[in-house]
Amino acid sequence: MDVKCVRDIILFFAFLGIFGLNVVALQLERIHCDGKHTLPFQNVPIKERLYYPLLCQRCNESSQQVILTNDGDVLVIDLIYDNVENTPTLSNGPLRGKGIYRFQKIAFNWLEKSPEEWDFNNFTFPAELHVYFYNTKYGNYERALPQHEAVAIMSMRFRVRPHVPSTGFLSVINDFVAQVTTWKTNVTIPTEKRLSLEDFLPQSLNYYYTYTGSNITVWAQWDKTCLTKIIWIDMEVPLKIHPNQVHGYEKLLTYSGMKQMYPLKEYYGPKGVIYRSLNPDKGNAFYEIFWSTGVKAAITSGRVVCAGKHIIPYDEVEVQIENKTFSPLLCENCDEHMQSITLVNNGEHLVFNISYGDTNKIPTLSNGPLRGKGKYRFQGIHFNWIYKTPDDWSWNDVKFPAELHITFYNMKYGNFEAAVNANEGLAILSIIFHVRKGESTFMPSIKKEILSEIIYYPSNNSLPMAEAIKLSDFLPRSLDDYHTYTGTMTLHNKPWVSTYF
Numbered sequence: 001m002d003v004k005c006v007r008d009i010i011l012f013f014a015f016l017g018i019f020g021l022n023v024v025a026l027q028l029e030r031i032h033c034d035g036k037h038t039l040p041f042q043n044v045p046i047k048e049r050l051y052y053p054l055l056c057q058r059c060n061e062s063s064q065q066v067i068l069t070n071d072g073d074v075l076v077i078d079l080i081y082d083n084v085e086n087t088p089t090l091s092n093g094p095l096r097g098k099g100i101y102r103f104q105k106i107a108f109n110w111l112e113k114s115p116e117e118w119d120f121n122n123f124t125f126p127a128e129l130h131v132y133f134y135n136t137k138y139g140n141y142e143r144a145l146p147q148h149e150a151v152a153i154m155s156m157r158f159r160v161r162p163h164v165p166s167t168g169f170l171s172v173i174n175d176f177v178a179q180v181t182t183w184k185t186n187v188t189i190p191t192e193k194r195l196s197l198e199d200f201l202p203q204s205l206n207y208y209y210t211y212t213g214s215n216i217t218v219w220a221q222w223d224k225t226c227l228t229k230i231i232w233i234d235m236e237v238p239l240k241i242h243p244n245q246v247h248g249y250e251k252l253l254t255y256s257g258m259k260q261m262y263p264l265k266e267y268y269g270p271k272g273v274i275y276r277s278l279n280p281d282k283g284n285a286f287y288e289i290f291w292s293t294g295v296k297a298a299i300t301s302g303r304v305v306c307a308g309k310h311i312i313p314y315d316e317v318e319v320q321i322e323n324k325t326f327s328p329l330l331c332e333n334c335d336e337h338m339q340s341i342t343l344v345n346n347g348e349h350l351v352f353n354i355s356y357g358d359t360n361k362i363p364t365l366s367n368g369p370l371r372g373k374g375k376y377r378f379q380g381i382h383f384n385w386i387y388k389t390p391d392d393w394s395w396n397d398v399k400f401p402a403e404l405h406i407t408f409y410n411m412k413y414g415n416f417e418a419a420v421n422a423n424e425g426l427a428i429l430s431i432i433f434h435v436r437k438g439e440s441t442f443m444p445s446i447k448k449e450i451l452s453e454i455i456y457y458p459s460n461n462s463l464p465m466a467e468a469i470k471l472s473d474f475l476p477r478s479l480d481d482y483h484t485y486t487g488t489m490t491l492h493n494k495p496w497v498s499t500y501f
Helices: 001-017 168-180 244-249 448-454
Strands: 046-050 055-057 066-068 075-080 090-092 100-109 127-135 153-158 187-191 208-213 230-235 239-241 272-277 298-300 302-304 330-332 338-343 351-354 362-365 376-385 402-410 426-431 459-462 483-489 497-500
Touching: 001 046, 066 168, 075 168, 100 153, 168 187, 302 426, 426 448
Parallel strands: 046 272, 153 230, 153 239, 426 497
Antiparallel strands: 055 090, 066 075, 066 187, 075 100, 090 100, 100 127, 127 153, 208 230, 208 272, 298 302, 330 362, 338 351, 338 459, 351 376, 362 376, 376 402, 402 426, 483 497
16 A cells, blocks of 8 residues: 555544544545646746736734644644734735735645755755635635635745845744644744734735635645635745754654655646736836937926936947046045945846945045046946847847946035935946856856845845955956946936936
8 A cells, every 4th residue: 555545544534533424424535636836837828917016904013923833734823913903914916806815824835845946955945835815705714715716825935045044934933843843733932023924925026926726735635625716826936944944844743643844745736827927017117218318307298308328339329429638537445345245136226235344445436537526435336237238249149238337426415315416426337248258257256046036126135255355346457448428327217417437
């Protein structure tokens, strides 16, 4: 007799013990359920669809209690609120027109395996975090569960990562998991460790896949609740867990004494199309920056048309170039070591937030076209994406349509926020990229694994400082050759006059 058959027999009798012998005549064998998909999807049709933004109201409301329970199948997290009015709700997105869905519970769902790229070394965490909501028109979760599309479940995968902070709630519950390793055990986490539903969710709810499937609890295969349709919302942004946190969950046991982390559930897989959400803010966040060379900012159809900046090469732009002699640009403290670097996806640019620890070590720029205007202090670095790049700047069809912008502000204004509102209060060094085989200018310091953690907005990741990094590492070898002019910032809706070179 194989392991799955033994498990089914144990499960059947456990079910009888919980729900009574009166179900025997109604249910003598397990039914097969559609279940849900798991990321990454395999051989499933996916279509893109624009939804209204998901709206999670009162998600930042702190719960009064947090209770961990081993229900014999999964680890359940109950957030207890003092009254129903403070309980979070979910609406819009794929739920639009169906009503408001109220938060019910959270559970770890264990999978057969995890994709190798989501693991780290020999550490694997084959799990999804499921957040349950029910349609409020049915009054409670039990009444909603038998109804089609009356329950919505938000699902998030885990990635094992040692170099980034784990998702916040894990550090709170991790110390208590050891107290609920066996079936029917529970523990109440001390009240000073309050959690909100927001602590369990990714920073952005804009990116997800949605489809209808079924309930996937182990009991659902026997009580027929997996015959009703459930709305699944699989978030595209994963949660993070540190390798040191994995071991505690491996000790969780089922009703039969087997490990929860390696289940033997069987599902056919939902039929039909998976819909991938387009960014709900796309109409506003799909930045089309109109550059009108030599034209002052004007209001056109309610939109500011900015002078922006030129793009090298200038051949396609009608500009007049004059030769002029400047004193050499002077970059002081450019060889000072940076203390920390945080990479930020702000929805428009990849930004380097850089700290030096000591104000006196922050680099400054002067002379050249800045002569007579004062010293400009280093503010930050970001990639500015451009609409195209010359063919001869590419390599084997590999293109990188970007400029590196290094921003400085005039110190006479005291800080960046004040300088940004002043004409020529900012100076921006703009450097374009050539794609060439071989060692890059500074990219070896940014590993692919680091960038993979910040592909979605909003997100950030600290850059390991194993090697000394300086502003000079981001600069060309010589600052003698450049073009300079005044334009405006190329950030969306920020028409500030700046000096470019």
